[in-house]
Amino acid sequence: MKxxxxxxxxxxxxxxHETMESGIIPSLTGKTERSNAATIQHMLRFVENRMxxxxxxxxxxxxxxxxxLPTTFAWLEAQAKGAxxxxxxxxxxxxxxxxxxxxxxxxxxxxxxxxRQHVCDLLELLHAAPEGDAEARRLHAxxxxxxxxQLEQEGSIVEPTFVGNGPRR
Amino acid sequence: MELLKRPLDAYxxxxxxxxxxxxxxxxxxxxxxRLTWFAEYRATPxxxxxxxxxxxxxEGGSTIHSSLEQEYFMYxxxxxxxxxxxxxxxxxxxxxWAERPFYIREQILGDWDVPHFKDPxxxxxxxxxxxxxxxxxxxxxxxxxxxxxLGFDTRLPAPASVEDCAPHFINRLVAQxxxxxxxxxxxxxxxxxALRQGAPVAPCISLCKGTNGLGEEVFRDGVIVAMSxxxxxxxxxxxxxxxxxxxxxxxxxxxxKKVWGLQQALDYYGEVSGIALPIENVQFYLRLRTFGAxxxxxxxxxxxxxxxxxxxxxxxxxxxxxxxxxxLAGATGLAAPVDPAxxxxxxxxxx
Numbered sequence: 079m080k081x082x083x084x085x086x087x088x089x090x091x092x093x094x095h096e097t098m099e100s101g102i103i104p105s106l107t108g109k110t111e112r113s114n115a116a117t118i119q120h121m122l123r124f125v126e127n128r129m130x131x132x133x134x135x136x137x138x139x140x141x142x143x144x145x146x147l148p149t150t151f152a153w154l155e156a157q158a159k160g161a162x163x164x165x166x167x168x169x170x171x172x173x174x175x176x177x178x179x180x181x182x183x184x185x186x187x188x189x190x191x192x193x194r195q196h197v198c199d200l201l202e203l204l205h206a207a208p209e210g211d212a213e214a215r216r217l218h219a220x221x222x223x224x225x226x227x228q229l230e231q232e233g234s235i236v237e238p239t240f241v242g243n244g245p246r247r
Numbered sequence: 248m249e250l251l252k253r254p255l256d257a258y259x260x261x262x263x264x265x266x267x268x269x270x271x272x273x274x275x276x277x278x279x280x281r282l283t284w285f286a287e288y289r290a291t292p293x294x295x296x297x298x299x300x301x302x303x304x305x306e307g308g309s310t311i312h313s314s315l316e317q318e319y320f321m322y323x324x325x326x327x328x329x330x331x332x333x334x335x336x337x338x339x340x341x342x343x344w345a346e347r348p349f350y351i352r353e354q355i356l357g358d359w360d361v362p363h364f365k366d367p368x369x370x371x372x373x374x375x376x377x378x379x380x381x382x383x384x385x386x387x388x389x390x391x392x393x394x395x396x397l398g399f400d401t402r403l404p405a406p407a408s409v410e411d412c413a414p415h416f417i418n419r420l421v422a423q424x425x426x427x428x429x430x431x432x433x434x435x436x437x438x439x440x441a442l443r444q445g446a447p448v449a450p451c452i453s454l455c456k457g458t459n460g461l462g463e464e465v466f467r468d469g470v471i472v473a474m475s476x477x478x479x480x481x482x483x484x485x486x487x488x489x490x491x492x493x494x495x496x497x498x499x500x501x502x503x504k505k506v507w508g509l510q511q512a513l514d515y516y517g518e519v520s521g522i523a524l525p526i527e528n529v530q531f532y533l534r535l536r537t538f539g540a541x542x543x544x545x546x547x548x549x550x551x552x553x554x555x556x557x558x559x560x561x562x563x564x565x566x567x568x569x570x571x572x573x574x575l576a577g578a579t580g581l582a583a584p585v586d587p588a589x590x591x592x593x594x595x596x597x598x
Contacts, residue, residue, distance in 0.1 A: 110274045112597045117558045124565055195431040205440055225433050226582045229573055236569040245595040246562055 088126050095122045113247045120246055124239040135231050136186045142227070143193040144171050146220060150200055153213045160203050167196045197221060248272060248284060250303050250349050258344055259288045262337070266291040280310045280478060280543065281318075282557070285354060298354035299336065303347060307555035310547045310563055311478045312423045319350040320402050321477035327397055330388050331355075333465075333473050357467035359475075364461065365494065375497045376507045377469060380515055382460065382495040385471045387520030390453040390485040399454055405482040406452060412484040413446035413531065419481070420538055427549050434572050434581070435541060441579035442535055447528045449484030456480055460493030479539070485520075486528035489513070490536045537574040544568025566593070 085093075098119060106112045147167050154160035154167075170192045175181055201221055207214035240246065248255045256269040268289045275283035284301040304315050322335040333352040340348040361378050363371045394400060406415035421439065457479025465473035481487065489496075489509070499507040510526055517523050548564030550556045556564075570589065576582035 109597065114558050116597045117562050121558065121561050121565070191431055194433055197433045198431045198436045201433060201436045205436075221433065222437065222581060225437055226576065229434065229569075229576060229582060232569055233573065236566055240566045241589060241592065245597045246566065246593055247559060247596060 088129050091122055091126045091129070095119060095126070098122070113245075116245050117247050120240055120243065123243065124236070127235050127239050131235050132183055133186065135235065136183070136190050139190050139228060139231065140186070140193065142224065143190075143197065146224065147171050147193070147196055147200075149220075150217055153217060154200070154203070157203055157207075163196070163199055163203075170196060197224070248301075249306070250282070250284065250301060250346055251344055252346055253344060255286065259286070261344065263288060263290050268292055270296055280476075281305065281315070298356075300333065300352050300354045301349050302352070303349035305550065305555075305557040305560060306347070307550040307553040307557065307560065309478075310543050310550065310560055312426065312542060312546055313478050313480075315348060315350065317402055317480075318478050321399075321480050322350075322352055324397050324399055325392075325474075325477070328388070328392050330392060331385065331471060331473050332477075333475070355465050355467075355473035357465035357472050359462050359465060361461070361466050361469075364497075369501060372499055372501070372506065374469075375499065378466075379495050379497060379507060379512055381469065381471055382464070382492075383512055383516040384519050385464070385474060386456070386459065386485070386488055387516060387522070389456050389474070390451075390488070390520055390522060392454040394454040394482055400482060403454075403480060403482045406449075409449040409452060409484075412449035412452060414443070416481070416483050416487060416532075416535060417443060417446075417538070420535070420542060424542055424545070427546055429549050429552070430545065432541070432545075432572070434576055435538070438575050438579040438581060439538070441581075442538060445531060447484070447486070447525065447531050449486070449528065450522050450524055451485065452482060453485040453522070454480070455483055455485060455488045456491075457488070458491050458493070459488055460491075460495040462493055484528055484532065485522060486524055487532045487535075489524070489529040490532035491539075534578045537571060537578045540567065540571035541575060544571040 098115065103112065103115050103119075106115055148171060151164050151168070154164050170189075175185065175189075200217070204214050204218045204221065207218075251258055255272055259267045259269045268291075270287040270289060272284060272286040275285065282303045282305055285298065286301065287296050287298045289296055302315065302318065309315065316338075319335060319338055322332055325332040326334055333355045335350060335352045337351040338348070339345050339350065361374075364375055364378055392399070394403075394405070404415070404419065406412045417439070424435070456474065456477060458476050459474070463474070463476040464471045465475060479491065496509055496512045497507060498509075499505075505511070509529065513524050513526060513529070544563060544567045547556070547560040547562075548568050550560050551564050570585060570593070573582065573585045577584035
């Protein structure tokens with residue numbers, strides 16, 4: 079037997095979901111109530127999936143951006159409006175939370191948001207770069223690949239939550 | 248009722264006199280942008296039943312960026328035109344009664360649904376085309392409203408010229424997003440430039456309805472008797488309305504011949520409106536529509552932060568918001584287009 083602490087939060091949520099499905103929804107007669115209940119069920123499933131996957135998804139994104147953003151410094155430093163961004167990006171990339179403080183999902187989300195903001199700032203400069211700037215084109219291609227990957231990461235939580243699971247409302 | 252501090256039957260008596268009787272009240276279940284309640288009453292116990300609609304923002308705020316006051320303004324102004332709309336009856340913000348501001352309009356008898364409209368059986372072709380033409384005629388009325396004379400531009404910012412319509416439309420959405428944006432969105436920064444490419448010149452500067460078509464208009468005997476949902480109204484290229492049009496231009500092909508579709512609808516619209524609208528303009532605004540979806544998806548997500556969001560906003564702020572980002576990436580060639588089957592599922596309602 080593998081020792082675990084029970085019940086897990088996800089198990090509790092599944093129980094709530096099942097009870098709604100079998101013990102409450104069949105007795106609802108009003109369309110508004112049934113419609114709200116349908117949305118609630120989707121949202122419970124969303125939280126379940128998110129609890130299971132979000133932490134690793136965010137960690138993966140942090141790792142990807144911490145590796146990528148320093149590769150932009152040389153190009154940024156050569157840009158009139160780019161050099162000022164480098165110290166701020168460096169600070170975000172290099173900062174580590176204290177090991178003794180549990181990193182809640184909110185805290186990790188804040189870290190991802192800060193990194194994404196740097197990507198946005200970088201993109202504005204990449205868009206303004208002249209056509210012949212080969213390094214800008216290379217970095218831009220990397221950012222575009224990151225955006226597609228990030229949407230897929232997000233989709234890995236959202237799609238299985240909703241698609242094929244019935245009316246949303 | 249959540250909009251009132253006191254019972255609805257007391258409010259009905261407050262409005263319509265001491266003998267007034269509440270007959271029924273029900274919340275519209277599908278609404279995902281604002282809250283809609285239907286109520287029926289008799290002015291006296293023997294009087295015929297009258298029906299009203301109460302509209303308010305959700306408790307935590309609206310999913311749509313425009314204000315409830317603007318929606319009220321639209322109905323009031325449209326009451327001075329040939330566009331069929333429900334007469335607006337009252338703006339209510341009396342703290343004695345209202346939990347939060349709402350307005351009341353007449354409920355127009357009819358149905359948002361048209362039986363068999365989505366049925367591909369050829370025997371319904373005639374019906375489907377007739378309904379589509381009816382919608383074209385009503386859009387023509389909207390697009391020919393003299394918005395300047397009626398002062399619509401006192402609320403809705405108007406572009407400076409037909410060349411300015413597309414940039415104005417995009418800049419307006421960008422400014423709206425900046426007003427409430429909480430989350431950095433690289434996909435938006437990346438795609439917004441692509442959206443600006445190929446901006447067309449508008450054939451004219453029109454009042455535009457915003458979301459329109461099936462689910463937004465009230466039909467009776469095949470005629471649109473009321474056009475609803477003006478919360479995304481704007482002034483600009485009428486093509487924007489064709490990009491926001493839900494279902495009412497069916498693509499019908501028989502024996503290898505196209506009998507109805509967007510081009511045929513635009514041709515008919517041109518005849519009844521006098522506006523020659525290039526299909527390329529519609530295609531341009533269809534791409535912009537993906538950015539509009541990001542706005543309301545993210546707005547709903549930000550309302551969640553108030554702790555007073557409606558459950559519908561939780562959905563809009565999650566699935567719809569995510570899908571909007573994927574659609575934007577798809578429309579600008581950054582990523583693969585989203586499977587249309589996903590959209591179809593999102594429009595289903597519980598039985």
